[in-house]
Amino acid sequence: MARLNDGDALAGDWFRVLKRSAEPRARLICFPHAGGAASFFRDWADLVPDHVDLAAVRYPGREDRFLDPPPASMADLSRPVARACLASDDVPLLFFGHSMGASVAYEVALRMQSSGGSQVAELFVSGSSAPGRSSSSRDPLTMTDAEIRKDIAELGGADANTLADQELWELLIPSIRADYRLIGRYRAAFSGRAPLDVPVVAYYGRADRDVDAASVAAWADATSSTFAMRSFDGGHFYLKDHAPDLVADLLGRRAAFRA
Template sequence: MNAMPQGTSASQWFRVIRGGRTPGLRLVCFPHAGGSASFFRSWAQLLPDDVELLAVRYPGREDRIFEPPVEHMEELADSLAEACASLGGGPLAFFGHSMGASVAYEVAARMANAPGTAGPQALFVSGRGGPGKNQSRGLATATDEELVGDLVAMSGTTAQALLNKELRDLLLPAVRADYRLVESYTASVPPPALDIPVYAYYGDADDKLDEDSVLAWSSATRSAFAVRAFPGGHFYLEEQAAPLVADLLARLGTSTSA
């Protein structure tokens, strides 16, 4: 597999967190609402040498902080499908957490419908109900205090950063834009079924999600489907990164790093 193309939409949309020496697989990770590419930084040490780790760089945060955030799923998924297609040959796998799960699914669906485009070989969704099971909570129009309070209640690194007044002023516009995207997004029901395995993860103490909602992801595939719960809340994957990545790699038939 060749290195990620430079000067293309791929270099704009992805951060290479771990470059494989002789990569046989690219794992593309899609962050949660308000999240950024650096959320997956700790995964680098959990992957074997033949897996390259890419994280999506949403506009409006980190090194794209001065770009306007995207507020509509169609625009975001269209751009990312094009960027993924420009990565070149070699197998892909997608992992998305929370909002990122829906984004990853929409990107995979677009790639499946694009002639001559090789989509991911598997889709991993986390902390998100399947199509038709996510109800709007009206947070896009909430006050800053209400929005921050909800995020802090879920925990996560983004929420902790929002407790700092200066960082809050910098980060909150992107968070609010992500909630507009999530709350305006309506998945097709029944959804377009993918011809790849879909694996769903969630935290067993996530009070905004239940197993029935997670099981709805089974309608998004004509291939294998499985669900696994981990100890923890909505951001269970921060503490459960090692067993989560190990499970993901096992399902891909790839060994963990030494």
């Protein structure tokens, strides 16, 4: 069976291994937000039990894939990630996606399902309205770089030092702009499709300006299986302050994934 070794495909282009298990019962794969990177989830390694592998998707155009061109569309991103996940399905796969990552995780899960291969055991989405639903009036396709910078600051997606460092910002903005355009095109093109046949759990911050309870509850229409939702205190990046409770909740949803 495949294992999370440095030589594995899972540790190659598309995944960063954050925690390995000698005998995993499940593999939690995390999908970062717009402008985010796999390292966002590195602190989760201390929260995941020893029988769960932890990995995060390495989006092109950032960190150790800085020179790789960012994907232009959701299909360009979800297609190769789905292939990589199908190549590492020796144990049940759990997907967790935050913000843009929720949409990416959903699309990857759909592609896996339509391929006839293994399906995701459970999809956890966070800080995101359901596909085809948005409570935000902002259009990512028309936002200027200055507006994107202001947006990230207001959402709390980057620390103040990063946003204040002009040279660093100029290095980061191409991939961030690409992410905003990707999600904007995805929203514009989304027309609905057959739902997933896997359980979906949605999380959000009660003070998130970009999502509300109704747009999160609409994730129920994205699955023909069970649906649940839970809110936390905080805004769009509530998970920074509530990571222990969040990870405990998602891994406690099924007995096989518990410590």
